[in-house]
Amino acid sequence: MASLKLVYQSYLANPNASALSDNASLNYITTLTTINTAAAIVKHNAAHRTILKKKEEKVLSCIEGSDAVCLDIETTLEFISGGGAYLPGLDDNFLSDRVVTFPMVHMVHFDSSQKIQQIRLYWDQGSLLKHVDVIGGRARNWPIHDGKDQAKLIATSVAGTTQSAGPGRPSTQAARDPDEVVITNNNTTKPRSQSKNVTRDPHASLSLFAPRGEKDEDSTPAKIIKPYAPATAKPTPREYHDLFVGNDSDASPQAKAMATSPKKENVGTRAPKAQSAKPPPRDYHDLFVGNDSDASPAHTKDVA
Numbered sequence: 001m002a003s004l005k006l007v008y009q010s011y012l013a014n015p016n017a018s019a020l021s022d023n024a025s026l027n028y029i030t031t032l033t034t035i036n037t038a039a040a041i042v043k044h045n046a047a048h049r050t051i052l053k054k055k056e057e058k059v060l061s062c063i064e065g066s067d068a069v070c071l072d073i074e075t076t077l078e079f080i081s082g083g084g085a086y087l088p089g090l091d092d093n094f095l096s097d098r099v100v101t102f103p104m105v106h107m108v109h110f111d112s113s114q115k116i117q118q119i120r121l122y123w124d125q126g127s128l129l130k131h132v133d134v135i136g137g138r139a140r141n142w143p144i145h146d147g148k149d150q151a152k153l154i155a156t157s158v159a160g161t162t163q164s165a166g167p168g169r170p171s172t173q174a175a176r177d178p179d180e181v182v183i184t185n186n187n188t189t190k191p192r193s194q195s196k197n198v199t200r201d202p203h204a205s206l207s208l209f210a211p212r213g214e215k216d217e218d219s220t221p222a223k224i225i226k227p228y229a230p231a232t233a234k235p236t237p238r239e240y241h242d243l244f245v246g247n248d249s250d251a252s253p254q255a256k257a258m259a260t261s262p263k264k265e266n267v268g269t270r271a272p273k274a275q276s277a278k279p280p281p282r283d284y285h286d287l288f289v290g291n292d293s294d295a296s297p298a299h300t301k302d303v304a
Contacts, residue, residue, distance in 0.1 A: 004069040005062050008108050015045045021115040030125050033085040053078040061158040071106045074151040100131045102147025
């Protein structure tokens with residue numbers, strides 16, 4: 001029997017009903033578009049060719065099972081008169097003569113006769129919208145990256161799996177604590193707005209969606225975060241004279257003993273209330289001040 005990967009690649013090069021089962025289904029998961037039955041899928045592919053053109057479909061990786069295959073495919077499309085099932089309902093002004101490249105995941109299931117029974121397609125819609133400038137310059141700090149960069153990362157990751165070290169090969173990295181967290185930055189290029197701090201505030205950052213603790217200019221490939229170890233030691237007890245500052249004699253052992261000894265309050269005795277005293281009556285000459293002769297008894301008698 002032929003390889004399932006080759007069967008699906010042959011279908012991508014020439015989609016026809018002979019490679020599909022009668023109850024086959026095509027699902028664009030990202031845009032929630034589903035086409036059922038082989039006849040409808042063939043009709044859909046014919047209509048797609050008038051709306052957009054597939055310029056290239058490059059297989060980056062493949063995982064093959066007994067009745068299914070999963071492929072990472074770098075897809076290059078040219079939009080002619082609409083977005084089809086990839087960008088449905090989008091204005092043609094955004095799409096006319098646009099050429100986009102982005103990776104897609106194809107999940108393909110086969111029946112017992114190696115005919116395609118189901119196809120599920122996944123892709124990054126945010127990257128595709130940014131590629132056609134629907135998401136413009138205001139999204140420079142958004143966590144959305146170009147489809148070509150995503151395809152490069154997939155190819156690099158696939159190449160790394162084939163060059164993995166064997167069980168007897170010694171590791172070149174130093175031993176690390178199992179609780180340490182290693183953060184690796186795969187983004188090789190940064191926008192100019194993220195690499196410089198316009199406000200010149202060391203605590204401010206224009207990178208709204210950057211991982212916590214990431215610096216604006218990080219030249220190291222990885223950062224190691226040590227786990228937090230809570231302190232278990234209790235603070236040393238403070239002396240009495242450190243809490244209540246007084247004379248030098250307060251720090252003596254006798255003063256400490258007196259300060260720490262319990263005292264009983266004398267509840268039975270209370271301070272006597274102060275009695276309010278009436279002011280003495282004031283004289284007539286104190287109220288009406290005049291000459292010294294006015295205060296004489298004769299003058300007082302005449303006034304009376």
